[in-house]
Amino acid sequence: MTIPSPSSFDAEHEPMSLGDMDPQEFRRYGYQAVDWIADYLTNIRGYPVLSQVAPGEIQQLLPQTAPHAPESMQDILADFDTIIMPGITHWNAPGFLAYYSMSGSGPGIIGEMLSNALNVNAMLWRTSPAATELEQVTVDWLRQMLGLPAPLFGFINDTASSGILVALAAAREAQSDLAIHEQGMAGRTELPRLCLYTSQEAHSSVDKAAIVLGIGQENVRKIATDDDLRLDPVILEQTIQQDIAAGYRPFAVIATIGTTSTSSIDPIPPLVTICQKYNLWLHVDASYGGAAAIDPEMRWVLAGCEQADSLIINPHKWVFTQADCSILYTRKPELIKAAFSLVPEFLRSTDQHDESIPNLMEYGIALGRRFRALKLWMVLRYFGQDGLAARIREHRRLAQLLRQWMAEDPEVEIMAPTLFSLVCFRLHPQNIDDENTLNMFNETFMNRINANGHFFLSHTKIDGKLTLRIAIGNIHTNEEDIQQLWGEIQRKKTEVKHW
Amino acid sequence: MTIPSPSSFDAEHEPMSLGDMDPQEFRRYGYQAVDWIADYLTNIRGYPVLSQVAPGEIQQLLPQTAPHAPESMQDILADFDTIIMPGITHWNAPGFLAYYSMSGSGPGIIGEMLSNALNVNAMLWRTSPAATELEQVTVDWLRQMLGLPAPLFGFINDTASSGILVALAAAREAQSDLAIHEQGMAGRTELPRLCLYTSQEAHSSVDKAAIVLGIGQENVRKIATDDDLRLDPVILEQTIQQDIAAGYRPFAVIATIGTTSTSSIDPIPPLVTICQKYNLWLHVDASYGGAAAIDPEMRWVLAGCEQADSLIINPHKWVFTQADCSILYTRKPELIKAAFSLVPEFLRSTDQHDESIPNLMEYGIALGRRFRALKLWMVLRYFGQDGLAARIREHRRLAQLLRQWMAEDPEVEIMAPTLFSLVCFRLHPQNIDDENTLNMFNETFMNRINANGHFFLSHTKIDGKLTLRIAIGNIHTNEEDIQQLWGEIQRKKTEVKHW
Numbered sequence: 001m002t003i004p005s006p007s008s009f010d011a012e013h014e015p016m017s018l019g020d021m022d023p024q025e026f027r028r029y030g031y032q033a034v035d036w037i038a039d040y041l042t043n044i045r046g047y048p049v050l051s052q053v054a055p056g057e058i059q060q061l062l063p064q065t066a067p068h069a070p071e072s073m074q075d076i077l078a079d080f081d082t083i084i085m086p087g088i089t090h091w092n093a094p095g096f097l098a099y100y101s102m103s104g105s106g107p108g109i110i111g112e113m114l115s116n117a118l119n120v121n122a123m124l125w126r127t128s129p130a131a132t133e134l135e136q137v138t139v140d141w142l143r144q145m146l147g148l149p150a151p152l153f154g155f156i157n158d159t160a161s162s163g164i165l166v167a168l169a170a171a172r173e174a175q176s177d178l179a180i181h182e183q184g185m186a187g188r189t190e191l192p193r194l195c196l197y198t199s200q201e202a203h204s205s206v207d208k209a210a211i212v213l214g215i216g217q218e219n220v221r222k223i224a225t226d227d228d229l230r231l232d233p234v235i236l237e238q239t240i241q242q243d244i245a246a247g248y249r250p251f252a253v254i255a256t257i258g259t260t261s262t263s264s265i266d267p268i269p270p271l272v273t274i275c276q277k278y279n280l281w282l283h284v285d286a287s288y289g290g291a292a293a294i295d296p297e298m299r300w301v302l303a304g305c306e307q308a309d310s311l312i313i314n315p316h317k318w319v320f321t322q323a324d325c326s327i328l329y330t331r332k333p334e335l336i337k338a339a340f341s342l343v344p345e346f347l348r349s350t351d352q353h354d355e356s357i358p359n360l361m362e363y364g365i366a367l368g369r370r371f372r373a374l375k376l377w378m379v380l381r382y383f384g385q386d387g388l389a390a391r392i393r394e395h396r397r398l399a400q401l402l403r404q405w406m407a408e409d410p411e412v413e414i415m416a417p418t419l420f421s422l423v424c425f426r427l428h429p430q431n432i433d434d435e436n437t438l439n440m441f442n443e444t445f446m447n448r449i450n451a452n453g454h455f456f457l458s459h460t461k462i463d464g465k466l467t468l469r470i471a472i473g474n475i476h477t478n479e480e481d482i483q484q485l486w487g488e489i490q491r492k493k494t495e496v497k498h499w
Numbered sequence: 500m501t502i503p504s505p506s507s508f509d510a511e512h513e514p515m516s517l518g519d520m521d522p523q524e525f526r527r528y529g530y531q532a533v534d535w536i537a538d539y540l541t542n543i544r545g546y547p548v549l550s551q552v553a554p555g556e557i558q559q560l561l562p563q564t565a566p567h568a569p570e571s572m573q574d575i576l577a578d579f580d581t582i583i584m585p586g587i588t589h590w591n592a593p594g595f596l597a598y599y600s601m602s603g604s605g606p607g608i609i610g611e612m613l614s615n616a617l618n619v620n621a622m623l624w625r626t627s628p629a630a631t632e633l634e635q636v637t638v639d640w641l642r643q644m645l646g647l648p649a650p651l652f653g654f655i656n657d658t659a660s661s662g663i664l665v666a667l668a669a670a671r672e673a674q675s676d677l678a679i680h681e682q683g684m685a686g687r688t689e690l691p692r693l694c695l696y697t698s699q700e701a702h703s704s705v706d707k708a709a710i711v712l713g714i715g716q717e718n719v720r721k722i723a724t725d726d727d728l729r730l731d732p733v734i735l736e737q738t739i740q741q742d743i744a745a746g747y748r749p750f751a752v753i754a755t756i757g758t759t760s761t762s763s764i765d766p767i768p769p770l771v772t773i774c775q776k777y778n779l780w781l782h783v784d785a786s787y788g789g790a791a792a793i794d795p796e797m798r799w800v801l802a803g804c805e806q807a808d809s810l811i812i813n814p815h816k817w818v819f820t821q822a823d824c825s826i827l828y829t830r831k832p833e834l835i836k837a838a839f840s841l842v843p844e845f846l847r848s849t850d851q852h853d854e855s856i857p858n859l860m861e862y863g864i865a866l867g868r869r870f871r872a873l874k875l876w877m878v879l880r881y882f883g884q885d886g887l888a889a890r891i892r893e894h895r896r897l898a899q900l901l902r903q904w905m906a907e908d909p910e911v912e913i914m915a916p917t918l919f920s921l922v923c924f925r926l927h928p929q930n931i932d933d934e935n936t937l938n939m940f941n942e943t944f945m946n947r948i949n950a951n952g953h954f955f956l957s958h959t960k961i962d963g964k965l966t967l968r969i970a971i972g973n974i975h976t977n978e979e980d981i982q983q984l985w986g987e988i989q990r991k992k993t994e995v996k997h998w
Contacts, residue, residue, distance in 0.1 A: 021605025087629025106520025130586025184715025214713025216683025
C-alpha cells in the first residue's frame with residue numbers, strides 16, 4: 001500500500017473548470033425532462049403496461065464498458081427514450097392492476113424535484129430542521145385524516161418491510177429482562193425461546209423480519225384464518241397458551257388490514273384484548289388498506305387500531321405519493337428509540353436542541369434519511385382530504401362495478417370479498433371441473449391478457465386455486481378503463497376456451 | 500365493525516372529475532420548479548449553510564390541522580419558499596464541510612425527475628426489466644471505474660447502514676450448521692455465542708446491525724487502533740484466539756476505508772489473511788473512501804478489497820449522485836440470497852425468466868425498490884470517469900492546500916493524516932495547555948463559525964481531544980471557498996481568543 005506524499009499535489013496549480021452542470025444547462029434539460037413527463041402522463045395509455053422485452057435485451061443495448069469521457073445530456077436523454085423506455089413496466093398506467101398498484105401524482109413529482117435539488121439528509125434535527133418538522137406535521141395530518149387519536153408518534157420509512165422490522169425490533173426490546181440488545185441471543189442458555197404470531201395470509205415481510213432479528217422463521221406461528229381469510233382469534237389464543245405451556249415466550253402479534261392476497265381484514269378488537277392479556281406487542285400492517293380510512297365512510301377499517309402498539313400505512317400505495325413513503329405510527333416511540341438509538345460523537349450536537357423534537361435517525365436502521373415529507377406535504381395539500389377520499393371512493397366504486405358484471409357472468413367465479421378496491425376472481429367455464437385444468441386455464445388467460453399490453457394482472461392462490469387479482473388504485477384509472485378491461489376479459493376468455 | 504353493503508355504491512352514477520394533476524398544469528409548475536432549482540443552484544452561496552431557525556419554529560408556521568379542501572400548487576410552492584426554505588441546512592452549499600458532504604448534481608436531479616414520473620418498483624425483473632438490468636450495468640461500470648476485478652455482484656441500497664445489516668445477515672447465514680434462519684437463536688442451548696470484530700473507529704452502523712441481528716452490542720469487539728487510527732491486525736488475531744478459547748464463534752470482521760471520524764484506512768491485506776485463516780466474513784465499509792479509487796492515482800485505497808466478501812461504496816457521498824444510492828458489492832450473492840429470499844405466491848412469475856438476471860428484492864429487507872440506477876447512470880455518463888476523477892482529485896488538492904496553510908500556523912494543530920479530502924485539526928493557542936479548556940475553546944470556535952452561516956463544520960473526538968473536521972466533497976466547493984474558509988478561521992480564532 002503506497003500512500004502518495006502530499007507533495008505530489010501541485011497546490012499552486014490553477015484549478016480545472018470543474019463543478020456541477022451549469023445552471024443554464026440544467027434549466028434547458030430540466031424543461032426538456034418536464035416536457036417529457038407531461039407528454040408521458042398525457043400518453044400513458046399508449047404504452048404496453050407490462051414490458052415486453054426479453055431477459056437481457058436491455059443489457060445488450062447498453063455499453064458493457066464504463067464511460068471514460070463525459071457525454072452530453074442530449075445523448076443520455078435520447079438513450080433513455082430508445083433503450084430504457086421499452087424495458088419499463090408502467091406502474092403509472094391506468095391498466096396496471098397487478099399486486100397493489102402504487103400511484104404517484106403530479107404534486108409528488110414536483111415535491112421530489114425540489115427535494116432532490118436540496119438533497120438534504122434529515123438524520124438530525126439540525127441537519128435540516130424543516131425536514132424533521134415537516135415530517136412530524138405531515139405524518140400528524142395523515143393521522144387526523146385517518147381518524148386516529150392523538151398523540152401518536154410517526155415517521156417515514158422506505159418500505160413497510162423495513163417498518164415491520166423496526167416494530168418487531170422494538171417488541172423484542174420490550175423484553176428488557178432478556179438484555180438482547182447488549183448480549184444478543186446466541187448461546188445464552190438462560191433465555192426462553194421467542195415466538196410471534198400472524199395469519200397464514202400475512203405478508204412475507206413478517207417472516208423476513210423474524211429471520212433478520214434472529215427469531216427464526218419456524219417461530220413465526222401462522223394462525224389459521226376463517227372463511228373470509230381473517231386471522232382466527234380463538235385459534236390464536238389456543239396457540240399462545242400451548243406455546244407458553246411449552247416454555248416459549250410469545251412477544252408479538254402482527255395483524256393485517258388489507259392482506260396482500262385478497263385484502264382481507266383481521267379482527268383487530270379481539271386481537272387487542274389478547275395482546276393486552278398476554279402482554280404482546282400488536283403491530284398492524286395496514287400498508288395498503290389503511291389509506292381507505294381517509295374516506296370517512298371507511299373509517300371502520302381501522303377500528304381498534306388506536307390500541308395497537310404500532311401501525312404502518314404506505315402513502316406510496318394508495319395516497320398518490322411517489323415511492324418511497326411508508327409511515328410507521330407507534331404509541332411507544334421510546335421503545336423504538338431504545339432499540340435503535342446510538343449517537344456517536346461525530347453526530348452529537350454541542351448546541352442541544354429542544355428534546356421535544358426528535359432526531360429521526362434514532363428510530364430505525366438507516367442513518368441517512370431523504371426529505372420524503374416534502375412530496376407527502378404537497379400531495380396532501382394539493383388533493384386535500386376531500387380529493388383523496390373522492391379518488392379512493394371512486395376506486396372502490398369501480399371495483400364494485402366490475403364485481404357486478406362478474407356476478408352476472410356464470411363463467412366467472414368471485415373468490416373473495418371486495419372490501420377495498422381489489423377484485424379476486426377466476427374463470428370457471430362450465431365444462432371444466434378439474435382444479436388443475438382450471439388453474440392452467442386461468443394462468444393461460446392471465447398471461448394472454450398481460451402479453452396484450454393494455455392491462456397487467458397478477459395472481460394469488462386461495463386453497464390451491466389460482467386466483468386472478470384486479471387491484472384498482474392507480475390515480476389514472478377510470479370507468480372507461482374498467483369497461484375496456486371487462487371487454488378484454490370477455491375476448492380472452494373466449495380465445496382461451498377455443499384454444 | 501360494520502361493513503357497508505356494495506349496494507351503498509351507485510354503480511350507475513356519473514364518475515366525478517378525478518385523476519391526477521392535468522398534464523398542462525404539471526408542465527407549468529414543473530417549469531416553475533426547474534426555474535427555482537436553476538436559481539437555487541446559481542445562488543447557492545447566498546444561503547446560510549446551517550439553518551438558523553429555533554426548534555419548533557417551522558412547525559409553528561404550519562397549520563396543525565390537516566387540509567380538507569384541495570389547495571393550489573401556487574400556494575404550496577409559495578409556502579415552500581417562505582416556510583420550508585429557512586429551515587433547510589444546505590447540504591448542497593459549497594460551505595457545507597460537516598460530516599461527509601453528500602453531493603448531488605444536475606444530471607442526478609434529472610435522473611430522479613424521470614424516475615419519479617415512472618414510479619416503478621424494481622422488486623422483480625418483470626416489474627421493470629430496464630430498472631433491474633440498468634442497475635446491474637451501472638453497478639458494474641462503477642466496479643470497473645474502481646479497478647475491482649469481475650465478476651462482482653452488486654446492487655443498490657438506500658444507505659450503508661442497511662447494506663452492513665445485509666452483509667452481516669449473510670455472514671450469519673454462512674454459519675449454516677446453526678440453522679439460525681429457521682430456528683432463530685433464543686433459548687437454543689446447543690448454539691455457540693457469536694461475535695464479530697471491528698475497530699474502535701468503525702461507524703455506529705456496525706453496532707446497530709449487531710443489535711438488530713440479535714448478536715448483541717457486547718459481542719462487537721472493538722479492536723484497538725494504531726497511531727494512525729487503523730485497526731491493528733495483531734490485536735485482532737489475539738482477540739479472535741481468546742474468543743475461540745472462551746467458546747465463542749467469531750464470524751465476521753468489518754474494516755473501514757475512510758473512517759467517519761478521521762478517514763483512516765484499515766489494513767485490508769492482513770485482515771484478508773486473518774479472515775481466511777479463521778473462516779470469517781470480511782466486510783469492507785468504503786462508503787466514503789472507496790469513491791476515491793475512481794481516480795487511478797488513488798486505486799491503492801482499495802488494495803486487498805478484491806478478496807473481501809462484501810464491500811460498500813456510496814455514490815451519494817462522493818460520486819455526485821443524489822441520495823439515496825449506496826452500493827453493496829459481494830463475491831457471495833448466493834449467501835445474501837439465502838439470507839433474504841422469500842418469494843410468496845403473489846410474486847411468483849408464471850413466465851419464468853432467465854435465471855442469470857436477478858430479482859433484486861431477494862437480496863435485502865425492502866421489497867419495494869425505487870429505480871435508483873437511472874440517476875447513477877446519468878451521473879456516470881455525464882461526468883464520465885475522467886470528470887469524476889478530476890473532481891475528486893481537485894477536492895484532495897484543496898484539502899492539501901488547506902493543510903499546508905494550517906501547517907504554517909503555529910496556533911493550528913493537525914490531528915490526523917489527510918488521505919482523502921478530510922482535514923482534521925484543532926486550534927491550540929500557545930497560552931492554553933489544559934485539555935478541557937482547549938476543548939471548550941474549539942467548541943466555541945466551531946459554533947461561531949457555524950452560526951455565521953458561510954460554513955458548516957462538524958467535530959469528533961480523538962483521544963478525548965475535540966477535533967474539528969473539514970470534509971471537502973461538495974461538487975460546488977472551489978479554491979475560492981477554501982480561501983474564504985481560511986480567512987474565516989483566522990477571524991473567528993482571533994475573536995474567540997479575545998473573548
